[in-house]
Amino acid sequence: MHEKLGEHILWHVPVLGAVHGDTIVTTWLVMVIALLFFGWVGASYRSAYQSRRQVVLEGVVNYIADLATSTIGPKGEPFVPFFIALFIFIFLMNQIGIVPFKILGIPFGGSPTADLATTVALSLIVFCLTWIVGIRYTGMKRIKHLVQPFWWLFPINVIDEAVRPVTLAARLFFNIFVGELLFLIIASIIQSRISIGFFNLSLTAAILPFFIQFFNFFVGTVQAFVFTLLAIVYLALSISDDH
Amino acid sequence: MTSQALVAAATLIAFALIVTGVAFGSAIGDGLVASKAVEAIARQPEARPNIFTFLFLGVGVLEAFPIIGLGLAFYMLFGIVGLPSGIYAALAGH
Numbered sequence: 001m002h003e004k005l006g007e008h009i010l011w012h013v014p015v016l017g018a019v020h021g022d023t024i025v026t027t028w029l030v031m032v033i034a035l036l037f038f039g040w041v042g043a044s045y046r047s048a049y050q051s052r053r054q055v056v057l058e059g060v061v062n063y064i065a066d067l068a069t070s071t072i073g074p075k076g077e078p079f080v081p082f083f084i085a086l087f088i089f090i091f092l093m094n095q096i097g098i099v100p101f102k103i104l105g106i107p108f109g110g111s112p113t114a115d116l117a118t119t120v121a122l123s124l125i126v127f128c129l130t131w132i133v134g135i136r137y138t139g140m141k142r143i144k145h146l147v148q149p150f151w152w153l154f155p156i157n158v159i160d161e162a163v164r165p166v167t168l169a170a171r172l173f174f175n176i177f178v179g180e181l182l183f184l185i186i187a188s189i190i191q192s193r194i195s196i197g198f199f200n201l202s203l204t205a206a207i208l209p210f211f212i213q214f215f216n217f218f219v220g221t222v223q224a225f226v227f228t229l230l231a232i233v234y235l236a237l238s239i240s241d242d243h
Numbered sequence: 244m245t246s247q248a249l250v251a252a253a254t255l256i257a258f259a260l261i262v263t264g265v266a267f268g269s270a271i272g273d274g275l276v277a278s279k280a281v282e283a284i285a286r287q288p289e290a291r292p293n294i295f296t297f298l299f300l301g302v303g304v305l306e307a308f309p310i311i312g313l314g315l316a317f318y319m320l321f322g323i324v325g326l327p328s329g330i331y332a333a334l335a336g337h
Contacts, residue, residue, distance in 0.1 A: 067296070171307035174314040181317055219306075226303035229296075 009107060022108035023115040030092045072236040079235065087228040094176055094220030114176045123168040126231045134238035168230060175223045179216040254323045261316040265309035276301045
């Protein structure tokens with residue numbers, strides 16, 4: 001096993017301390033890809049004709065925008081661009097793991113979301129957004145939610161609020177991480193050339209990576225969608241007046 | 244050596260139990276979600292896109308827990324047994 005999972009290149013930055021260099025470089029790469037992609041789609045708006053790429057992206061944007069405005073209500077309209085950006089950013093970060101950078105000899109690669117640092121940062125963004133926007137929209141009522149319906153439910157409400165970013169981060173991280181881990185396990189089975197009698201286990205296992213890659217693509221899409229949808233639901237819970 | 248083998252055997256049994264538990268629970272949960280979604284679509288075919296949204300949300304949220312359990316079980320397994328370099332090399336005979 002030359003490949004090591006869960007080990008990152010450490011960069012020593014003066015203020016922050018040790019940071020994961022490969023995750024940062026891959027995230028920058030995803031940002032560049034996203035910017036180029038949006039530039040490419042946006043360039044088609046210069047002509048009067050409606051191109052295919054425009055229609056595909058507008059489908060995604062409309063879907064998330066409808067979801068946000070129907071869940072949060074008219075108050076949610078300013079946050080629609082944030083949710084669209086969140087979905088497409090997480091989607092691209094999940095799917096960049098399909099490119100075998102490390103096999104090509106490039107030291108970074110793998111999904112940035114298979115690193116707990118990325119997902120915790122994303123979930124903290126959502127957590128801060130729900131609290132700041134909730135307090136700005138409903139004032140002290142947002143804090144009063146913690147002691148409703150009874151004052152002695154305060155600890156349970158605090159746990160409920162605190163567990164949200166934790167599960168949001170852990171869900172995305174473990175889904176992508178286990179997807180990469182399955183690849184390494186299958187690779188180790190293939191590499192070790194096991195045969196039990198006439199049954200060649202390693203040769204049989206060589207068909208599995210195709211199915212696992214399909215599964216990973218599905219899981220990456222669904223988890224990006226689930227992350228966005230839960231962010232929408234948390235924001236809706238946070239700025240609704242009743243409840 | 245024997246105590247190491249005992250720890251490895253106990254870890255493998257614990258791993259199998261964890262995987263059994265999470266697979267059992269998530270299979271039941273997935274079955275419930277899918278059956279309710281099919282019922283709802285059969286009752287109200289025009290609400291199909293809406294139901295699909297919540298079906299995927301439910302399955303996505305639900306699948307997180309077995310995956311988290313599986314990830315922690317893998318951590319334990321690789322931390323104690325070291326499967327890729329240890330067990331498979333032993334099985335392959337080199």
